[in-house]
Amino acid sequence: MGEKTIFKKIIDGEIPANVVYEDEKCLAFHDVAPQAPTHVLVIPKKEIRSVSDLSDEDAALVGHLFVVLRNLAHELGLEAGYRVVTNCGVEGGQSVDHLHFHLLGGRALSWPPG
Ligand code: AMP
Numbered sequence: 195m196g197e198k199t200i201f202k203k204i205i206d207g208e209i210p211a212n213v214v215y216e217d218e219k220c221l222a223f224h225d226v227a228p229q230a231p232t233h234v235l236v237i238p239k240k241e242i243r244s245v246s247d248l249s250d251e252d253a254a255l256v257g258h259l260f261v262v263l264r265n266l267a268h269e270l271g272l273e274a275g276y277r278v279v280t281n282c283g284v285e286g287g288q289s290v291d292h293l294h295f296h297l298l299g300g301r302a303l304s305w306p307p308g
Contacts, residue, residue, distance in 0.1 A: 201237050201292035215266060219258055222266055222297075231300025232270050236263055242293040244282045263297055272299035279307075 204211045204223065211223035214234055225233040236259050242248060248256065260278075267276050276299030281288040 199241075199290055199292040201235075201290055201294065202241060205237070205239050214270075215262060217262075219255060220262055222262060225296070229296075230298040230303065232272060232276070232298065234266060234270070234297040235294045236266070236297060237292060237294045243291045244288060244293055245280055246282055247293070259295060263295060266297055267299065270297075270299070272297075275299065275303075277303050 198206070198208075200209065203209045205221055211221075213221060213223045215222040215236075218239070220236060220238050222234055222236045225235050238252075238255055238259060240252070240255065242252065263278055276297060279296040279298065280294065281296075
């Protein structure tokens with residue numbers, strides 16, 4: 195591994211984050227630049243760059259992340275609907291090279307994305 199990503203620094207407690215959920219496998223915290231009234235990021239503690247870098251052994255981990263996303267959507271009151279997004283690679287708009295799922299809600303979201 196090269197230099198730590200900002201998310202790895204959050205996992206390691208080197209920089210602060212507004213954490214809403216944590217367990218042994220993952221961490222969830224508010225996005226520092228929210229794009230909707232609710233904008234939370236769910237990340238694995240395991241260092242995985244993106245969806246493209248998942249291995250077959252990560253299948254259960256990704257399933258766990260989605261169960262956490264479901265629970266958070268409920269706890270954060272997003273019953274009216276929400277969006278789960280993961281940006282992958284340069285053209286996908288990924289800016290932090292540590293797998294993360296955006297949980298966005300609290301307003302009507304347009305489609306398609308830009
Ligand atoms: P992406 O562009 O899909 O890679 O998403 C990265 C997200 O991380 C962006 O929405 C950023 O606003 C967010 N972000 C970057 N640094 C931090 C930080 N220190 N704490 C919380 N969110 C961050």
